[in-house]
Amino acid sequence: MQKLYLDCDGVILDTINMSYKMIKEKGITKREEIDHFYQNLSWQQLIIEAGEINNSITKIKKLMEVFDVEILTHINSDGEILAKLNYFNKVLPGIKVITVPKEIKKADAVDPEGNILVDDYLPNLEYWEERGGIPIKFSDSGKECKYQSITNLLELLELNLKNKSRIK
Numbered sequence: 001m002q003k004l005y006l007d008c009d010g011v012i013l014d015t016i017n018m019s020y021k022m023i024k025e026k027g028i029t030k031r032e033e034i035d036h037f038y039q040n041l042s043w044q045q046l047i048i049e050a051g052e053i054n055n056s057i058t059k060i061k062k063l064m065e066v067f068d069v070e071i072l073t074h075i076n077s078d079g080e081i082l083a084k085l086n087y088f089n090k091v092l093p094g095i096k097v098i099t100v101p102k103e104i105k106k107a108d109a110v111d112p113e114g115n116i117l118v119d120d121y122l123p124n125l126e127y128w129e130e131r132g133g134i135p136i137k138f139s140d141s142g143k144e145c146k147y148q149s150i151t152n153l154l155e156l157l158e159l160n161l162k163n164k165s166r167i168k
Protein backbone atom coordinates (compact mmCIF):
# COMPACT_ATOMS: atom_id res chain seq x y z
CA MET A 1 0.00 0.00 0.00
CA GLN A 2 1.18 3.49 -0.84
CA LYS A 3 2.23 5.38 2.28
CA LEU A 4 0.32 8.63 2.78
CA TYR A 5 1.37 11.15 5.41
CA LEU A 6 -1.27 13.71 6.35
CA ASP A 7 -0.52 16.98 8.09
CA CYS A 8 -2.93 17.76 10.93
CA ASP A 9 -3.16 21.52 11.40
CA GLY A 10 -4.77 23.20 8.41
CA VAL A 11 -5.44 19.88 6.65
CA ILE A 12 -7.44 17.68 9.05
CA LEU A 13 -8.29 20.19 11.78
CA ASP A 14 -9.05 23.88 11.42
CA THR A 15 -6.62 24.69 14.23
CA ILE A 16 -4.55 27.17 12.18
CA ASN A 17 -7.46 29.47 11.37
CA MET A 18 -8.82 29.14 14.90
CA SER A 19 -5.50 29.96 16.57
CA TYR A 20 -4.97 32.97 14.24
CA LYS A 21 -8.42 34.16 15.24
CA MET A 22 -7.51 33.80 18.93
CA ILE A 23 -4.22 35.66 18.40
CA LYS A 24 -6.05 38.47 16.61
CA GLU A 25 -8.62 38.71 19.38
CA LYS A 26 -5.84 38.96 21.96
CA GLY A 27 -4.15 41.69 19.92
CA ILE A 28 -0.82 39.81 19.95
CA THR A 29 1.68 40.83 17.26
CA LYS A 30 5.23 40.20 18.53
CA ARG A 31 7.02 36.97 17.59
CA GLU A 32 7.86 36.13 21.24
CA GLU A 33 4.27 36.74 22.33
CA ILE A 34 3.03 34.46 19.58
CA ASP A 35 5.52 31.72 20.61
CA HIS A 36 4.37 32.15 24.21
CA PHE A 37 0.74 31.92 23.10
CA TYR A 38 1.34 28.59 21.33
CA GLN A 39 3.36 27.18 24.22
CA ASN A 40 0.57 27.93 26.70
CA LEU A 41 -2.40 27.18 24.51
CA SER A 42 -4.87 24.52 25.66
CA TRP A 43 -4.73 22.20 22.65
CA GLN A 44 -7.52 20.07 24.02
CA GLN A 45 -9.77 23.11 23.87
CA LEU A 46 -8.40 24.35 20.55
CA ILE A 47 -9.06 21.00 18.85
CA ILE A 48 -12.66 21.00 20.07
CA GLU A 49 -13.28 24.61 19.07
CA ALA A 50 -11.51 24.36 15.71
CA GLY A 51 -13.13 21.11 14.58
CA GLU A 52 -12.57 19.14 11.39
CA ILE A 53 -12.04 20.69 7.98
CA ASN A 54 -14.82 19.44 5.65
CA ASN A 55 -15.56 16.17 7.48
CA SER A 56 -11.91 15.18 7.21
CA ILE A 57 -12.17 12.25 9.63
CA THR A 58 -14.82 10.43 7.57
CA LYS A 59 -12.71 11.09 4.45
CA ILE A 60 -9.57 9.70 6.08
CA LYS A 61 -11.44 6.49 6.90
CA LYS A 62 -12.14 6.15 3.14
CA LEU A 63 -8.50 6.91 2.27
CA MET A 64 -7.35 4.22 4.72
CA GLU A 65 -8.94 1.60 2.47
CA VAL A 66 -6.52 2.57 -0.31
CA PHE A 67 -3.49 4.12 1.40
CA ASP A 68 -1.32 3.32 4.41
CA VAL A 69 -2.24 6.55 6.21
CA GLU A 70 -0.19 8.12 9.00
CA ILE A 71 -0.52 11.55 10.56
CA LEU A 72 2.65 13.65 10.54
CA THR A 73 2.28 16.76 12.65
CA HIS A 74 4.54 19.45 14.05
CA ILE A 75 4.17 20.15 17.75
CA ASN A 76 5.17 22.97 20.09
CA SER A 77 4.49 21.51 23.54
CA ASP A 78 3.84 18.33 25.53
CA GLY A 79 0.23 19.40 25.98
CA GLU A 80 -0.14 19.56 22.21
CA ILE A 81 1.26 16.02 21.82
CA LEU A 82 -1.14 14.62 24.41
CA ALA A 83 -4.18 16.44 23.01
CA LYS A 84 -3.47 15.29 19.46
CA LEU A 85 -2.74 11.67 20.45
CA ASN A 86 -5.92 11.52 22.56
CA TYR A 87 -8.02 13.07 19.82
CA PHE A 88 -6.84 10.78 17.01
CA ASN A 89 -6.96 7.74 19.25
CA LYS A 90 -10.65 8.51 19.76
CA VAL A 91 -11.73 9.43 16.21
CA LEU A 92 -9.35 7.17 14.22
CA PRO A 93 -8.43 4.31 16.58
CA GLY A 94 -5.17 2.60 15.64
CA ILE A 95 -3.92 5.30 13.28
CA LYS A 96 -0.22 6.11 13.67
CA VAL A 97 0.41 9.71 14.76
CA ILE A 98 3.95 11.00 14.44
CA THR A 99 4.58 14.16 16.45
CA VAL A 100 7.61 16.14 15.30
CA PRO A 101 9.15 18.95 17.36
CA LYS A 102 8.92 22.24 15.46
CA GLU A 103 12.72 22.47 15.09
CA ILE A 104 12.90 19.20 13.15
CA LYS A 105 11.81 18.98 9.52
CA LYS A 106 9.08 16.49 8.68
CA ALA A 107 11.19 14.97 5.90
CA ASP A 108 13.95 14.31 8.46
CA ALA A 109 11.57 12.68 10.95
CA VAL A 110 10.38 9.96 8.55
CA ASP A 111 11.58 8.54 5.22
CA PRO A 112 9.95 10.60 2.43
CA GLU A 113 11.30 8.47 -0.46
CA GLY A 114 8.36 7.60 -2.70
CA ASN A 115 5.82 8.53 -0.03
CA ILE A 116 3.09 11.18 -0.22
CA LEU A 117 2.82 14.17 2.10
CA VAL A 118 -0.32 16.31 2.12
CA ASP A 119 0.46 19.61 3.82
CA ASP A 120 -0.77 23.22 3.76
CA TYR A 121 2.68 24.66 4.46
CA LEU A 122 4.80 25.02 1.31
CA PRO A 123 8.30 24.79 2.91
CA ASN A 124 7.37 21.36 4.34
CA LEU A 125 6.48 20.21 0.81
CA GLU A 126 9.58 21.71 -0.82
CA TYR A 127 11.92 19.83 1.50
CA TRP A 128 9.78 16.70 1.17
CA GLU A 129 10.24 16.79 -2.59
CA GLU A 130 13.96 17.50 -2.23
CA ARG A 131 14.22 14.28 -0.19
CA GLY A 132 12.45 12.21 -2.86
CA GLY A 133 8.89 12.38 -1.59
CA ILE A 134 5.66 13.24 -3.39
CA PRO A 135 4.31 16.63 -2.28
CA ILE A 136 0.61 17.49 -2.39
CA LYS A 137 -0.54 20.96 -1.38
CA PHE A 138 -3.72 21.23 0.64
CA SER A 139 -5.41 24.57 0.36
CA ASP A 140 -8.84 25.65 1.54
CA SER A 141 -8.82 28.51 -0.96
CA GLY A 142 -7.81 26.41 -3.98
CA LYS A 143 -5.02 28.90 -4.76
CA GLU A 144 -2.58 28.00 -7.58
CA CYS A 145 0.58 26.22 -6.48
CA LYS A 146 3.61 24.64 -8.15
CA TYR A 147 2.56 21.28 -6.73
CA GLN A 148 -0.59 19.28 -7.31
CA SER A 149 -3.17 20.88 -5.06
CA ILE A 150 -6.32 19.61 -3.42
CA THR A 151 -9.06 21.33 -1.43
CA ASN A 152 -10.73 18.05 -0.46
CA LEU A 153 -8.89 14.96 0.85
CA LEU A 154 -10.94 12.64 -1.34
CA GLU A 155 -9.33 14.22 -4.42
CA LEU A 156 -6.31 12.06 -3.52
CA LEU A 157 -8.21 9.10 -4.96
CA GLU A 158 -8.18 10.74 -8.39
CA LEU A 159 -4.69 12.26 -8.60
CA ASN A 160 -1.84 10.91 -10.65
CA LEU A 161 0.53 10.26 -7.77
CA LYS A 162 3.92 9.79 -9.35
CA ASN A 163 7.30 10.58 -7.95
CA LYS A 164 8.74 13.21 -10.30
CA SER A 165 12.32 12.65 -9.26
CA ARG A 166 12.00 9.00 -10.25
CA ILE A 167 10.56 9.73 -13.68
CA LYS A 168 13.41 12.10 -14.60
Ligand SMILES: [Mg+2]
Pocket residue numbers: 007008009010011119120121
Ligand atom coordinates in the same frame (compact mmCIF):
# COMPACT_ATOMS: atom_id res chain seq x y z
MG1 LIG B 1 -0.30 22.48 8.55
